Structure formats: structure tokens, C-alpha cells
Amino acid sequence: MSKILIIEDEQTIAELEKDYLELAGFDVVIENTGDEGLSKALAEEFQLIILDLMLPSIDGFEICKRIRDKKNIPIIMVSAKKDDIDKIHGLGLGADDYMTKPFSPSELVARVKAHLNRYERLVSSGVQENDVVEIRGIKIDKTARRVYVNGEERNFTTKEFDLLTFLAEHPNHVYTKEELFQEIWDMESIGDIATVTVHIKKIREKVEANTSKPQYIETIWGVGYRFRV
Numbered sequence: 001m002s003k004i005l006i007i008e009d010e011q012t013i014a015e016l017e018k019d020y021l022e023l024a025g026f027d028v029v030i031e032n033t034g035d036e037g038l039s040k041a042l043a044e045e046f047q048l049i050i051l052d053l054m055l056p057s058i059d060g061f062e063i064c065k066r067i068r069d070k071k072n073i074p075i076i077m078v079s080a081k082k083d084d085i086d087k088i089h090g091l092g093l094g095a096d097d098y099m100t101k102p103f104s105p106s107e108l109v110a111r112v113k114a115h116l117n118r119y120e121r122l123v124s125s126g127v128q129e130n131d132v133v134e135i136r137g138i139k140i141d142k143t144a145r146r147v148y149v150n151g152e153e154r155n156f157t158t159k160e161f162d163l164l165t166f167l168a169e170h171p172n173h174v175y176t177k178e179e180l181f182q183e184i185w186d187m188e189s190i191g192d193i194a195t196v197t198v199h200i201k202k203i204r205e206k207v208e209a210n211t212s213k214p215q216y217i218e219t220i221w222g223v224g225y226r227f228r229v
Ligand code: CA
Pocket: 008, 009, 010, 052, 053, 054, 055
């Protein structure tokens, strides 16, 4: 039976999650503070951790980082604030999934099952699985940094690859050019947001069948871009 650790300071939420997970057949342990949660996570064998972001003593960011240093079990981070979820993405803490509160407990159970299945496959296969993002005809192998469109490999520059991957990993989310510039180029280059437009154009030439009717990266006029699900 898979053992799950919930690190959550709001007892009612923790209990609700526990009830649903137990009904689904999991063995569940709750810790209410950051430091107790972290010690428990490191001291015992769990197959998955559900980690709240705002916690007394040590916050979820730090806990995630410290668990990740030692273990590669799935971590699902939860937060009441959408902004925090964006921040988690940006920090690259190594969490496997993110949920914004309030979420439905059955959605949580579904995600827990999906992550456990994936993790078990990975562990039982004994080989390191490449980290792949696949949406419709596009397959992005993040480990090998290769992109396939309908099975055919296309060559991407580093920034084109990073930009496509970022958008594909956050489908259905509209990003402004400024946000994309910040995300992909950060402080390393003196450029302007026009760079984003140029790169989007190049990516479209490689992935779209018809660049004037993009099926993957949509332009949201006056706002920015969105990867279609
Ligand atoms: Ca909290």
C-alpha cells in the first residue's frame, strides 16, 4: 500500500485530503508544521508527499528543496494563491505538480494516482526515463533537448527550445511578452521584448502546418501568447 505524507497546517483541509486518499486505499500521515513535516519526510519511507506552501516554521519552498536533495518521490505542492504557483514554477524546485486551493478532493486523488503510477513505472524500469512533454503532435524531450513534430525531428536554438518548452509546460495560460522575456532571457541578455516575437515566429515556422493559423501557440491580441491544449 502506498504511504502518503500530507504536510498541511489547516487541519480541516488535511483531514479532508486524508479521508479521500484513505477511501482510495492509501495509507496517510499528516504533519501540521514545516519542521515536523520535513523531519518525517526525511526519516520515513513515503511514496508521495502533498505539501502546502504556507506553513509555520519552514515554508513549502524550503521543504520541497530539502526533500528533493535526498529523495525523488513525487511531490504535489498546494497553495491558496495562484501567484505562489507561478513562483513555484519559476523557482524550479523540482515539485512534480501544483494545485491551487480550493481543489476538489477527487481531483487530488486522481493526480496522486497518476503520479504514483508514473513513479512506479520509472522505479520498476530501473532506467532513467527522459523527461518528455507531449501535446498533440509535438513531443519535447527535455532530457535530450530534442523536438519532434508528428514524429519528425526539428532543430531548435537554445532559446527557441526554452520558450517552446516553457509554453508547452504551461498550456492554456496566457503570458505577456514581458513575462516570457523575463522567464527565458532573464537578466543574461540586453534585449527587448521584440526578441520574444521573433522567436515565436521562428518556432511557428518549425511546428505549425500553417503559420497564419497557428494550432499550437496562439497570439492573444493585446496580451501575449498561449499554448493551446
Ligand atoms: Ca497553510
